[in-house]
Amino acid sequence: MASSSWLPVVVCALVLLQAVPAARAARAFFVFGDSLVDNGNNNYLITTARADSWPYGIDTPDHRATGRFSNGKNVPDLISESLGSEPVLPYLSPELDGDKLLVGANFASAGIGILNDTGIQFANIIRISKQLTYFEQYQHRLAKLIGPDQAARVVAGALTLITLGGNDFVNNYYLIPYSVRSREFSLPDYIKYILSEYKQVLRRIHGLGARRILVTGVGPIGCVPAELALHSLDGRCDPELQRASEAYNPQLEVMLAELNAEVGNGAGGNGPVYVGVNTRRMHADFIDDPHAYGFASATVACCGQGPYNGIGICTMVSSLCADRDQFVFWDAFHPTERANKLIAQQYVSGTTDYISPMNLSTIINLDRHLHD
Ligand SMILES: *[C@@H]1O[C@H](CO)[C@@H](O)[C@H](O)[C@H]1NC(C)=O
Ligand SMILES: *[C@@H]1O[C@H](CO)[C@@H](O)[C@H](O)[C@H]1NC(C)=O
Numbered sequence: 001m002a003s004s005s006w007l008p009v010v011v012c013a014l015v016l017l018q019a020v021p022a023a024r025a026a027r028a029f030f031v032f033g034d035s036l037v038d039n040g041n042n043n044y045l046i047t048t049a050r051a052d053s054w055p056y057g058i059d060t061p062d063h064r065a066t067g068r069f070s071n072g073k074n075v076p077d078l079i080s081e082s083l084g085s086e087p088v089l090p091y092l093s094p095e096l097d098g099d100k101l102l103v104g105a106n107f108a109s110a111g112i113g114i115l116n117d118t119g120i121q122f123a124n125i126i127r128i129s130k131q132l133t134y135f136e137q138y139q140h141r142l143a144k145l146i147g148p149d150q151a152a153r154v155v156a157g158a159l160t161l162i163t164l165g166g167n168d169f170v171n172n173y174y175l176i177p178y179s180v181r182s183r184e185f186s187l188p189d190y191i192k193y194i195l196s197e198y199k200q201v202l203r204r205i206h207g208l209g210a211r212r213i214l215v216t217g218v219g220p221i222g223c224v225p226a227e228l229a230l231h232s233l234d235g236r237c238d239p240e241l242q243r244a245s246e247a248y249n250p251q252l253e254v255m256l257a258e259l260n261a262e263v264g265n266g267a268g269g270n271g272p273v274y275v276g277v278n279t280r281r282m283h284a285d286f287i288d289d290p291h292a293y294g295f296a297s298a299t300v301a302c303c304g305q306g307p308y309n310g311i312g313i314c315t316m317v318s319s320l321c322a323d324r325d326q327f328v329f330w331d332a333f334h335p336t337e338r339a340n341k342l343i344a345q346q347y348v349s350g351t352t353d354y355i356s357p358m359n360l361s362t363i364i365n366l367d368r369h370l371h372d
Contacts, residue, residue: 021252026085027364027371028154030105030210031076033163035110035334039076040067040090041126049111049122054316055303059324059337069325070111071302072337076106076161078344080126081148082360083159091134101142107131113167114194114201117181121171128164128201135208152275155209157267157370159363161203163216163279165252168194169244169335170221195255201275202259212363214355215256216277217249222285225301227312228334229313233309235299237287245280252276253356268370270361277355282343283335286328294343303331309311318372 002167031037033051043052043066051057059072067090068074077087089096096105109126111119116127126134143151144147147282173181205213220329221227222241231238233365266273274279290298302321304315307336312318314331321327330336349361358366 003064026103027083027367028102028158029076029080029083029085029088030104030135030155030158030160030161031088031106032128032135032160032205033108033216034112035069035108036166036216037074037076037106037163038067038069038090038108038110038257039074039087041092041107042110043090044092045109046124047111047122047264049109049119049125051110055314055318055320058320068084069331069332069334070340073340075163075340075344075347076108078340079161079347079360082348083155083364087163091138098145101138101145105135106132107138109165111171112164113172113180114198115166115168115172118167118172121138121175128277129298132201132204132208135205139209142347144339146195149152152209156208157367159360160205160210160211160213161216162202164198165199165218165248166221169218169241169248170224170227173306173366174244187244188247190216191244191251195248195251197260199255200337202256203263205255206259206263206273209370211273212271212275212367213273214275214277214360215252216279217243217252217280219283219367220287221245223283223299223306224333225308225329227310228299228308229310229332235308236259247279247304249278266369271366275355275358278353279343279348281354282346282350283328283339286339290328292323295339296323296327298328300327301329301332302327302336308332328336 020175042050051069052065052067054065082089085103088106091105111122111125113119113125139151173179179234222238225345227238227241227280253276256276258270259274263273287298299308302324303318305311305318309334316371324336327336328339347360350359
């Protein structure tokens with residue numbers, strides 16, 4: 001008797017409790033790009049570009065591999081933390097449904113580049129045009145959940161991150177000597193070509209409603225353990241790959257300024273749409289002076305084999321370092337969680353040498369009223 005009369009009250013309270021977080025949902029977050037930001041989409045695909053087995057994820061709370069190319073968190077996880085949100089789910093995860101859609105989605109897929117022919121050796125991966133198609137599909141699903149007006153508002157008020165371009169060098173132009181692309185283009189012409197393609201991708205993300213888009217440059221690709229193992233006898237970075245990222249990044253900055261002039265103001269009519277992130281500079285700091293950041297090594301990968309631990313992939317039979325926090329690189333290409341934390345800190349509060357025209361804390365402050 002007593003229990004049945006209480007039941008409607010309890011149900012009511014539960015409905016209210018569920019409605020409140022949805023209405024005051026934190027800012028949504030969308031992620032596009034490659035393995036630096038993939039948090040598990042490739043687990044659902046038939047590809048060799050995957051991070052779903054031990055020791056990947058060794059420093060997560062349950063020590064399990066999630067598909068992130070790290071011993072723990074990656075940059076998107078840390079940005080979610082700074083937004084006060086839970087980590088975004090991979091778009092292909094069956095758990096991404098219902099209220100979880102309000103948190104955003106991660107469309108990134110390890111191995112991809114700006115060009116469709118980048119990463120062909122990894123077979124079945126989600127190329128950037130497909131990631132954008134999934135973004136449209138996501139928006140239809142969100143509109144079904146909360147209505148089209150509210151869905152458009154979530155997307156316009158969201159933060160977006162795209163990390164793309166590194167693979168167009170290491171897994172395409174420089175993948176093999178005399179690659180198809182390197183016979184077709186000189187390096188300066190190749191950079192112009194990929195940036196013109198990238199510009200269309202970035203325009204399209206804006207066209208799909210995103211109004212704050214963080215766009216990362218290409219890191220010091222000549223200094224990653226994989227390239228040191230292949231090209232360096234003395235531990236110095238590969239000059240050709242370094243030259244590529246040195247030439248690419250300033251032109252990317254110019255392109256972002258052009259796009260900002262073209263599309264006008266960002267979220268809520270304030271500030272820029274496109275924000276450039278100088279990940280090369282962030283990473284170069286560690287390489288120039290690892291000890292200043294508490295690292296023992298910025299050249300040797302924690303997990304791998306061969307010189308610099310930079311040959312092949314990280315597996316359960318690789319040589320594995322004991323203290324991951326001492327290493328900049330987790331595997332032959334990807335940073336450790338600790339390096340990612342320092343990188344993410346620069347996103348949040350770096351000067352314009354690291355992120356421009358403004359950092360994430362300035363953006364969050366500017367957009368506060370959109371998320372009240
Ligand atoms: C890449 O492939 C997609 C889908 O097939 C196509 O729409 C797009 O134009 C291609 N991009 C380039 C640069 O060829
Ligand atoms: C970046 O963030 C900090 C706050 O964390 C702020 O003081 C600083 O002025 C911001 N902008 C620049 C350009 O440094």
